[in-house]
Amino acid sequence: MTATASAPEETVVPGEIISPRRTDRYTHRLRSLRTGGWSPADRDGFPEGVRVVTESAPAERDRSLPPAPWQDFGESPFELPAVLPTQPPVEIRDFAQEVVEFPEETTSLSGLAGEPVTAIGAVPARATELSLPSARSGVVRRIARGIAWLVRTLWGIVSLTVLLAFIAAIPVVNFLALGYLLEVEGRVARSGRLRDAFPLLPLAPRLGSLVLGTWLWIVPLRLLSHLLGDIHLIQPGSRADALGHVLLLTAAGLVTIHLLLAVARGGALSCFFRPIKNVLWLRQRWLQGDYWTTAEREVGAFLAGLRLRHHFLLGLKGFVGALAWLALPTLMFAAANRTEGGPVLITLLGALLLIPVLSWVPFLQAHLAAENRLGAMFELRRVRSLYRHAPFSWLITILVTLLFALPMYLFKAAMPPRDALWLVTLVFVVSIYPVKVLTGWAYHRALRQERPSHWLWRWVCWFPTLPLLAFYIFLLHFTQFIGKYGKLTLFEHHSFLVPSPYSFLN
Structure with a gap:
């Protein structure tokens, strides 16, 4: 099996820094691909922006670039902790995809074997919460403008009424x-x-x-x-x-x-x-x-x-x-x-x-x-x-x-x-x-x-x-x-x- 990513699709895991030997859900899926236990459902586990090509499916190979040589960095054992954590499970948020254009001279994944790779192609949904303060400030500004308009209107009505009363008290005017x-x-x-x-x-x-x-x-x-x-x-x-x-x-x-x-x-x-x-x-x-x-x-x-x-x-x-x-x-x-x-x-x-x-x-x-x-x-x-x-x-x-x-x-x-x-x-x-x-x-x-x-x-x-x-x-x-x-x-x-x-x- 060969995992190949074209130049514009170098993102591996959105929003995270991944070490080549890090054990997580993505490396387990890669190991299952290497051992031949691949299924279409495993492809769904990868974020959008990563393309997986196997030898058994040559029609899906990305031919825009020559395939990079495959390197095996070994396997790391999958061990469960002896004592399960007492905290309740944390919900994993979905990822909000964002289209990113990469320069043409970007190096392929094969040249970054010993360095961590930063995924740039997507922004986690948690980052969208950063826009909540600005949204709240927008609501506050609209409320403030509405109060200012109401005060100005009431002041205008009172001023107009008093002014008409003054004018009405003057003969001819x-x-x-x-x-x-x-x-x-x-x-x-x-x-x-x-x-x-x-x-x-x-x-x-x-x-x-x-x-x-x-x-x-x-x-x-x-x-x-x-x-x-x-x-x-x-x-x-x-x-x-x-x-x-x-x-x-x-x-x-x-x-x-x-x-x-x-x-x-x-x-x-x-x-x-x-x-x-x-x-x-x-x-x-x-x-x-x-x-x-x-x-x-x-x-x-x-x-x-x-x-x-x-x-x-x-x-x-x-x-x-x-x-x-x-x-x-x-x-x-x-x-x-x-x-x-x-x-x-x-x-x-x-x-x-x-x-x-x-x-x-x-x-x-x-x-x-x-x-x-x-x-x-x-x-x-x-x-x-x-x-x-x-x-x-x-x-x-x-x-x-x-x-x-x-x-x-x-x-x-x-x-x-x-x-x-x-x-x-x-x-x-x-x-x-x-x-x-x-x-x-x-x-x-x-x-x-x-x-x-x-x-x-x-x-x-x-x-x-x-x-x-x-x-x-x-x-x-x-x-x-x-x-x-x-x-x-x-x-x-x-x-x-x-x-x-x-x-x-x-």
Whole structure:
């Protein structure tokens, strides 16, 4: 018998160093081959990459290289230990094969008679366990990225909500807040997807960082100003008063420069706590000569992402359209100033007119937001035809709209000062935002339905709407007695108009 291995197949035992006289399962199989006790099952005992050729099977001889001379190194006795080990048997793992290309000048096995041979052609499966730490680290990284995404998203939602509350408290600027809410409604109405309900979410974390970082630096200045104001009242014209005035001006100037550099560097929250690094960054940009170009490009891209003009005009259109529908019925509803006479009849007539108007205006605004046209606000026939396709969804939308509109009237019973008005408008944003999302979804559901619902089902959904609207108007009548602005409270309709139209009167 002759054992021959071609140049690319010199591997004898994968992953081990084998001495020529070592007694193991492979040398026993070689001995059985030499004695003629060979069987096809013995061939399976060798790892892949070792080819065994016998004289009795000349067809299997590898003729790529001339056969190497066979050398007999003798036999070693096979002895079992006198005392069997007490340990349980160890499972022998399989081998994971790996293809290895050998150079052409590799020496045959016959030239390594006196030296151990290292098997390179395969890697034991135990070595694959070395990749487990890297796999675990990959899972940890994915979990960390998921947590970071969740924190960033929640921070963006909170920042966006607070920012809208601040904007809604400023006269005229509050059209931006209404326009953003209508943009949310229009996006959901066109796509029907919830993820489209946060169009400014990618920019919201940066906006929140800008507001929070600026506020954290302005608060100490305000505290210092109050302290120096007390000194001025107690000791006007004294040395402490003069030094305090200089100190306040110096601190205000340094804080202003620091805030400008933090915003110019990107506005991340960390930029507001690294003044020295901001100065070094400005120096580097100034030496490179691209500061003004980079600043102009980044600021322009940021403002373009906010779409201020689009949101302002959309809010103005929604306000004008809703006011056109609500002004006359509300004016009639507010006509009564006593419990008898003709004004009472006018008030009742106004209440009857408000019932259908309040059921149409939410979906007319959704229609306007979806098409971004002021004329869409007056396409009543189109909206009524859409109602026939999804009456139950529209019933739920009207119920939620009326329910979420009531808390705002309670908070307006005693209006806070102008600098704390954002606390009231925060309630407006939190309560109206989900209403706009739900209205957009109901509008999209009506668009998606090809056939109108059965007439009986439409009437079943319409009848509960009447008592709901009547009860809401009944409660609305009493808001003029608890609101700060009296009868003007009836004209607010913050579910469809700006949240605080009379804030300039504070």
